[in-house]
Amino acid sequence: MKKDVSTEQKIKDAARKVFMTKGFSGCTTREIAKSVGINVALLNYYFRSKGKLFELILEAALSDFVDSMVEVFKQDLPLESKTRMLIDKEFEFLRKHPELPLFIHAGLNQESDAELDQSNFLGRLHKTGIFEECEKAQEEGSMRKVNMINVTLLFMSNCHFPIMSKKLICGIYQIDNQEHEARLNEHQEIVKEMLINYLFPNTNKHA
Amino acid sequence: MKKDVSTEQKIKDAARKVFMTKGFSGCTTREIAKSVGINVALLNYYFRSKGKLFELILEAALSDFVDSMVEVFKQDLPLESKTRMLIDKEFEFLRKHPELPLFIHAGLNQESDAELDQSNFLGRLHKTGIFEECEKAQEEGSMRKVNMINVTLLFMSNCHFPIMSKKLICGIYQIDNQEHEARLNEHQEIVKEMLINYLFPNTNKHA
């Protein structure tokens, strides 16, 4: 019964890779099975259907995202340092999984129901105490008074979009991967400074 | 031969709507045909194939985007006013076509070749003189010295992402459409202030 890696896990890994790059309806069960080296029927033996398998992968992807955020929020650091760290971690994480943001957004649109809070993402974030921490800082006046949803939007916009827009940017500006990487590295610093200046306006700027 | 609207155009309109919401492989030619009220064969009579039709729609969508940018850039206004106007126009445009950003990014990933600069987007932008205008402002010191690709990224990130992430945000924060709209309206102002402060740091803030 024991293998190096269980068949079930091998299928999940392959499915993740294929779904990520091609989307749910952009690939076939046979394509996934082939990339694992197994029969199509085995897919439905372990998971009941293509759709069920996809839901699993999507949920896991979302979870990965929240995990990387939680990890930073839990750190015992001043808010401003956490902000820098969050941005750095996000860029680092997304450089390793550049297809993830697009996959998640496209995936959520595919599933009309989108039972997104089964995994209780909001609860996991709350447990880190980050919301109270921001609230306190906002009352103290060290942090700008902005709704936390808007704060989230600011972070995600400026971290996720630069990664997911690679093809568009390279296409419009006619640049290659190397140049794009350079722009991305610079952007990471730009975003850090811009967001910190905006959210913590009273801090001395190092300029 | 003359109709109120030509069949060809009706197909394009329907295809645009369907492709936008479901993606290339997320819909069928029959689905498009049905929504026009015509036979499947007529699709391939006017356009040669599903793929060719899709390319047309995608190209047009990209063109719409650039058009709305060009329109603002051509205005005879100080850079800072143009910035405000660009952000307002982008939000306005995207509220009307919220599926567009995701459609474009997913579409570009689907087409491996992505002959994106057939429409010469860069050239159209150049012709507005916006690049020279920014370069001059940067030398004068009124605008922060940031590569124009990064400037583009800043604008797109902060305008496009908030729109395309609606389902994700509503799912995580468990908010309804109305609350999301309120966040979006506020975000529009946030983005304007943040970007202007960052790009034109020497201007007096109205605070």
Added chain:
DNA sequence: ACTTATTTTAAACAAATGTTTAAAAATGAC
């Protein structure tokens, strides 16, 4: 070793899909 349960496969199924063919309907020219 024999039996039972689990894992894997080959083959088949029915439905869906992109595309084509050939004929009918509509339109325009004269």
Added chain:
DNA sequence: GTCATTTTTAAACATTTGTTTAAAATAAGT
């Protein structure tokens, strides 16, 4: 009205696709 051209349709074609069935191979229990 007749003929030729354009537009539209119904039907068919060959694949593809998600899923199932039934049997074979493997592992586990005793």
